Amino acid sequence: MATRSQAQLTLAGARIALAAAEAHARNMGLGMNIAVVDASTHLLAFGRMEGAKITSLGIAMDKAFTAAGHKVGTHNYKEAVWPGGAAYGINHSNGGRFMTVGGGLPIKDAARNVVGGIGASTGTPTQDQEVVQAGVDALEKVLREEAKGTGPKAKL
Structure with missing residues (x-):
């Protein structure tokens, strides 16, 4: 097979995650x-409260970039980026955009494929992480409902 289809995160989906994170x-x-x-x-939605x-x-955008592009939360790098660590120096990759502090999470569809990422910044890494988790949870709830045919049709 030379091509494949996959779910795409839409502006409507991005707005669900953004609204929940802001709340x-x-x-x-x-x-x-x-x-x-x-x-x-690529940036779909941004909120500056x-x-x-x-x-x-830029930190919020780079956290979302890292989470979507590397398909894991930015907090996973906390211990690996110190000198001698498995990911030491990774923060210099991708033009310096690779973030290694908490506050960025991938967004996954109902089939658990990464369809995007969300990043937040201004608080501590723990606070940023809590905010983005709220956004991911809200969108994933909608996606689960849509997959079951019980939720609104807020297409990914």
Whole structure:
């Protein structure tokens, strides 16, 4: 087979994840920069909340880029990037865009294929991680419902 079809994250899907992540950040009392990218790491949606740090705009986008492109959460690199670690120096790859701190997660469809990524920045890595997890959870809930035929048709 020379080609294959795969699910694509749409703007509607990105907005579901973004809205849930923003709501969670508000509940935590934080203003965040939140980025959602597709599986090809291209930006689909971005939110800059009141109080978010200007210097974390690119960080949020790079966390989403890393999570989608490498297909794992950015927090997975915490121990591996120190001198002597298995991934030491990886943060210099991809034009310096590869992020190794928490706050970036891949977004997976109902079949568990990576269809995008979400990244947040302004809080601590743990707070950023909590915010993006809320976005992933909200979108994955919609996707599970759609796969069962019980949810809204907010196409990926």
